[in-house]
Amino acid sequence: MSTRLDIQGMGCATATGGELLSVPRAGVLATRFKALADPNRLRILSIVSGSSAAETCVCDLSAPLGLGQPTVSHHLKILVEAGLLNREKRGVWAYYSLVPGALEALAATILPADATP
Amino acid sequence: MSTRLDIQGMGCATATGGELLSVPRAGVLATRFKALADPNRLRILSIVSGSSAAETCVCDLSAPLGLGQPTVSHHLKILVEAGLLNREKRGVWAYYSLVPGALEALAATILPADATP
DNA sequence: GACAGACATCGACGGGTGTCGATGCATCGA
DNA sequence: TCGATGCATCGACACCCGTCGATGTCTGTC
Numbered sequence: 001m002s003t004r005l006d007i008q009g010m011g012c013a014t015a016t017g018g019e020l021l022s023v024p025r026a027g028v029l030a031t032r033f034k035a036l037a038d039p040n041r042l043r044i045l046s047i048v049s050g051s052s053a054a055e056t057c058v059c060d061l062s063a064p065l066g067l068g069q070p071t072v073s074h075h076l077k078i079l080v081e082a083g084l085l086n087r088e089k090r091g092v093w094a095y096y097s098l099v100p101g102a103l104e105a106l107a108a109t110i111l112p113a114d115a116t117p
Numbered sequence: 118m119s120t121r122l123d124i125q126g127m128g129c130a131t132a133t134g135g136e137l138l139s140v141p142r143a144g145v146l147a148t149r150f151k152a153l154a155d156p157n158r159l160r161i162l163s164i165v166s167g168s169s170a171a172e173t174c175v176c177d178l179s180a181p182l183g184l185g186q187p188t189v190s191h192h193l194k195i196l197v198e199a200g201l202l203n204r205e206k207r208g209v210w211a212y213y214s215l216v217p218g219a220l221e222a223l224a225a226t227i228l229p230a231d232a233t234p
Numbered sequence: 235g236a237c238a239g240a241c242a243t244c245g246a247c248g249g250g251t252g253t254c255g256a257t258g259c260a261t262c263g264a
Numbered sequence: 265t266c267g268a269t270g271c272a273t274c275g276a277c278a279c280c281c282g283t284c285g286a287t288g289t290c291t292g293t294c
Contacts, residue, residue, distance in 0.1 A: 039143035094242090
């Protein structure tokens with residue numbers, strides 16, 4: 001067989017033209033990718049992962065993004081609910097950091113089965 | 118440094134808290150991920166990549182997805198414009214196939230820089 | 235205890251998106 | 265040439281999403 005999208009953990013359905021990706025799993029994956037389907041959220045991930053301490057507070061994001069504080073908080077909530085960001089509240093500040101392995105797992109989802117060595 | 122999102126081809130900005138992902142590139146990537154942010158489109162990719170000949174016509178997709186023909190055509194157009202699917206018209210039928218390397222390139226986009234060996 | 239600051243939540247608005255039925259446009263066969 | 269078929273496009277509808285100002289909640293400080 002040629003390159004085949006072996007969506008992670010979907011089991012194997014009929015091999016010839018059958019639906020390979022179950023409906024529930026498609027919904028879960030779509031929610032994850034929807035979290036990435038916004039320019040500002042991608043920039044948030046970039047800033048968080050690029051910060052020296054690998055964690056960032058909301059006040060550090062509002063200015064470089066050019067967005068209001070409620071909007072930034074909204075995007076952060078979506079990223080946390082998607083399992084991509086961790087939220088840790090220390091005192092008055094809330095620090096966000098990447099969930100280790102989350103982006104890698106999502107990336108592996110769209111890789112063809114025979115592309116992983 | 119820790120895991121760092123070295124978004125492909127963005128160059129390196131200020132290394133400490135600066136914005137690592139440029140605004141135009143964030144828009145391009147968001148458009149790509151938006152194409153994946155729908156359950157039916159994910160299932161379309163799964164069916165296309167899983168078909169025996171690695172190419173599928175619209176009539177083969179409408180039934181398993183439970184969608185009307187115009188809706189399937191609409192989703193296919195989005196996937197083609199995102200550069201994920203190829204469209205080849207032979208006679209009356211239109212065959213769709215995965216663009217080689219497109220999904221891999223998109224996956225590499227969200228991988229931390231030091232996760233690629 | 236009262237105040238100030240950081241963040242989350244709420245309600246509202248404009249714009250985008252998924253879906254459908256109807257229609258148009260090619261191509262193939264009789 | 266004419267009808268049939270597969271696909272794309274159009275218009276319309278309901279719904280979701282990103283953004284904002286206003287407000288609420290909690291923590292630390294005086």
